């Protein structure tokens with residue numbers, strides 16, 4: 001994108017389309033000739049299109065209206081976690097044109113991981129047959145600590161990798177601008193564009209999977225702090241004598257309430273619960289222990305499975321209540337399989353928030369499940385690029 005004014009005009013068209021040149025001038029406070037010339041540039045770039053308005057005011061000449069040409073260009077989004085890398089290509093309004101996921105079974109080395117990322121981007125470009133020149137940017141949502149300014153992954157606790165030069169390596173290979181962000185912060189930005197965060201100036205996105213993280217939206221912007229590492233709720237301490245966490249500390253929330261923590265607790269307490277249906281499935285039927293299986297046992301009424309899930313829900317609820325008390329968002333968006341599998345986690349979670357949030361009766365905080373679900377992170381990666389195109393402040 002060439003100039004700040006171009007982004008401003010594009011963003012007004014996005015928010016108000018169809019819109020005339022005169023209305024753009026009014027809303028942006030740019031002069032009509034400036035708007036005209038910016039609009040011409042955008043039309044030349046094929047980023048917007050003109051159409052005749054269907055009606056006119058007071059029988060005058062019908063104005064020419066402008067719209068974003070969403071399918072003229074594409075964006076690549078990549079989401080990398082410890083167990084999966086997913087790559088998508090979308091139009092500028094987030095319509096997924098191509099979707100590819102690759103499961104990771106063994107921990108890759110730094111070089112292997114970078115090679116895998118490059119291969120996946122080559123693969124989606126090749127398979128989708130989309131011309132590289134029509135790709136506006138690559139957004140990268142990476143789990144763990146990330147420096148978006150440098151475009152590096154500082155520390156990936158689940159992959160056991162440090163200092164990955166994501167931006168530099170991918171830009172060198174593809175010659176397309178790359179934006180890197182932490183996965184949960186990308187998810188929160190994704191929610192603000194396409195999901196439950198639309199039109200909400202202050203909300204928190206809490207994501208629970210193999211790890212636990214949060215994205216904090218304040219005054220319509222993601223909060224990063226000067227260190228770019230804000231929101232690591234998963235590594236706030238519940239008990240210094242608690243179980244070991246992937247980060248090296250003891251007793252982090254993540255070591256109590258992540259999917260991995262839930263599965264680990266089942267394994268540790270298996271022998272104390274010989275009558276449990278879940279334990280019967282694991283030992284006699286040799287079923288594989290997965291988070292879905294724990295929920296299946298809970299649904300069948302297994303008290304062991306129910307109590308483990310309830311405890312995890314309580315820990316998460318207490319952590320969320322602390323966060324809410326501190327930041328007072330108007331909405332809390334939760335994402336993760338454990339929230340989608342019914343009330344075993346969600347009920348104790350909401351109960352703790354209700355009980356332990358310090359607030360007055362008129363403060364209503366909406367707790368909702370993400371509508372983007374598993375696609376949220378990779379769509380979030382797309383919005384990293386959209387933000388650069390449409391938001392002049394970014």
Ligand SMILES: [Zn+2]
Pocket residue numbers: 234235245246247248249252254
């Ligand atoms: Zn930790």
